[in-house]
Amino acid sequence: MSEPNPSLAVSAFLFAMALASTAQAGTAVVVNGNFDTSLLGWDLSGTPAPTWSMLDYQNNPGSGSALLSNAEAQAGARLYPLRQCVSLATAGSHAIEADGFLPAGHAGGRLVVSFATRAVADCSGGANSLGGYFVQSNGSWVHGSMDFVVNPPFTYLDVTLGIEKDGAGGLLSGNFDAVQVIDRERIFANGFEVADLP
Numbered sequence: 455m456s457e458p459n460p461s462l463a464v465s466a467f468l469f470a471m472a473l474a475s476t477a478q479a480g481t482a483v484v485v486n487g488n489f490d491t492s493l494l495g496w497d498l499s500g501t502p503a504p505t506w507s508m509l510d511y512q513n514n515p516g517s518g519s520a521l522l523s524n525a526e527a528q529a530g531a532r533l534y535p536l537r538q539c540v541s542l543a544t545a546g547s548h549a550i551e552a553d554g555f556l557p558a559g560h561a562g563g564r565l566v567v568s569f570a571t572r573a574v575a576d577c578s579g580g581a582n583s584l585g586g587y588f589v590q591s592n593g594s595w596v597h598g599s600m601d602f603v604v605n606p607p608f609t610y611l612d613v614t615l616g617i618e619k620d621g622a623g624g625l626l627s628g629n630f631d632a633v634q635v636i637d638r639e640r641i642f643a644n645g646f647e648v649a650d651l652p
């Protein structure tokens with residue numbers, strides 16, 4: 455399914471760097487989930503292809519987002535233009551979060567976050583925990599989150615970001631930003647929650 459990717463080596467490097475920098479921060483590793491300057495680290499597919507956008511979910515001038523498009527002829531079509539296989543450091547309770555934006559007054563449709571835990575490092579093979587959720591937006595950024603459990607050896611998370619269009623024809627485009635996986639076990643272990651109590 456994947457085509458040869460010249461940025462694979464760079465992605466692997468960034469992945470290793472991200473792993474080193476966030477291993478103790480209570481979050482698992484999504485590479486370039488904030489889309490600061492590009493879509494590096496994500497596998498792209500579909501036509502029109504996803505592109506990088508200057509629009510950031512917090513209006514950060516130093517970051518952007520991923521712009522997904524759906525121009526399918528048939529009604530009710532769902533595409534998954536972005537995918538990433540994430541290696542999770544630990545088992546147990548996690549959450550996958552993302553922020554999404556669709557323009558005000560857009561044709562019917564929504565953004566979609568789907569996930570599955572898998573046992574193989576390239577996210578091939580069967581799934582264990584799986585699920586997903588819609589991000590319904592109409593002119594403002596909307597936050598989405600869903601909990602899931604990692605059961606060894608299914609410690610690789612297959613993350614796909616999609617866009618679903620209700621009508622036939624036309625074009626629906628929307629943005630994803632701030633895609634992250636929260637390691638809830640690690641957060642509890644480090645006492646971050648306790649520190650936040652009054």
Ligand SMILES: [Ca+2]
Pocket residue numbers: 488489490510511517518519631632
């Ligand atoms: Ca961003």
